[in-house]
Amino acid sequence: MIRITRMSAAAAAVILSAALVSPAKAQYANAFSPAKLIHQAQTSVAIAGNGTVVIQVEVNADGSHKVTHIIRSTNPADNAAAIDIAKNSTYRPQHRGTTPVTGFYDFTIVFHGKSVASNGSMIVTGASVSIDKLIHSGKYSQAKAAVQQALASRPNDPTFNQQLATADYFLSDYPGAAAAFDKVSSISKPFMQVAAQSYAMAAVKLSPTDSTSAVNYAQKAVTLAPSGGTYYILGSAQSQAGNATAAIANLQKARSLALADPKTDLKSKVNIDSALVQAYIKANDNAAAQPIVSEIMQLDPGNTTVKRMLGNQYLATGNDASKAGKHEDALNDFLTATKQGDKDVAVTGYASAALEENDILGAQKTPAVPNDYLTKMKPYADQALAINPNDALANYAFGVAMAGAWITGGKNKDDFKRQALDALNKAKGEAQAQGNMSLAFNIDSFIKANIQK
DSSP states (O other), X not given: OOOOOOOOOOOOOOOOOOOOSSXXXXXXXXXXXXXXXXXXXXXXSOOOSSEEEEEEEEEOTTSOEEEEEEEEESOGGGHHHHHHHXXXXXXXXXXXXXXXXXXXXXEEEEEETTEEEOOOSOBOOXXXXXXXXHHHTTOHHHHHHHHHHHHHHOTTOHHHHHHHHHHHHHTTOHHHHHHHHTTOSSOOGGGHHHHHHHHHHHHHHHTTTOHHHHHHHHHHHHHHSXXXXXXXXXXXXXXXXXXXXXXXXXXXXXXXXXXXXXXXOHHHHHHHHHHHHHHHHHTTOHHXXXXXXXXXXXXXXXXXXXXXXXXXXXXXXXXXXXXXXXXXXXXXXXXXXXXXXXXXXXXXXXXXXXXXXXXXXHHSSSOOOHHHIIIIIHHHHHHHHHHOTTOHHHHHHHHHHHHHHHHTTOTXXXXXXXXXXXXXXXXXXXXXXXXXXXXXXXXXXHHHHHTOO
């Protein structure tokens, strides 16, 4: 048997971009931010008892205000005290981007016995107003520095933490933004969209390295803003984490929402379909994957991602079979990979098939002869080289085939040895140039063990 170190077929990773339906940066810069309570006043009016009163307050662009009416009240006897509080409180006006405009603030006032509870709304301080202005004017680094200073004395302040998260989001520190939003028990309405996209983009960022956090953040994004985009990110994160069943369910939701939305672009449809195919493949449900593959090819006839994805799956299956000693199964998988339509996968598939034939020859009961290597192993290496003559694995496979022919009885054929060394040295050089030092080391070891010993 010719001694080689088995090389795993190099399966190129498929990277799926996460495109959310609406860009938060543009929307945040031009969107309305509602009127906010700056200071909740006390009241000298007698409080009747338990009750909740919701009062509408009109807040003018200059910050002046007036109470318009009571929206609802669970205890009318508390209305007078509630109106007194609303009249004497102070407010920040509604803004469109950085411009203050007249708007309304629905003030919820809760009475417990003879006392007034905080209404739970975001109360804006002078510091948070200036930070908000910095964010709206695009001065995100300055805003972050200011809010970090404010948090030094008030680390659990929900407004400051949401402003820190927003600054981090616009600075493209998505995991930082998500972590800051996690410190807030209830995200305020003005920050909802930024929070959803922070969680979504954090999931995308962390998925390759921290699948648990990625899934957690993606689930929060779906909770805040269920859409084709957020379900797509959740399903992709779950697929990366190895939970193919949950991934399929969420990617099917993403696909349904995307197809139902006339604004969904072609790229988004293809990305969602590709992720769904990948999840089906991981679940070993190739039958369910095929209709989606057909849909992708109809949407994007020139698409190569799905072809590579399918090919890579067969390469991975072949590697697993080879490691288990199921060499005939591995050979079939590698050859099936070559038929999926991706050239890079085909090169790897043919080269891997050649090396698998070497294992088959080594396992057979009768000793191999030169013709075995020339007629069984070399043709697959030739097919790989025909597609890419400079591929390291293909040259390695060809070199092993010619070395096998030389070692098993063809030592009188100097041409076999020369072709083997030429191919192996070329393979070693290509592997080194690509930074694949593991393959380069294995090639060098093969030469020393089988040809230069």
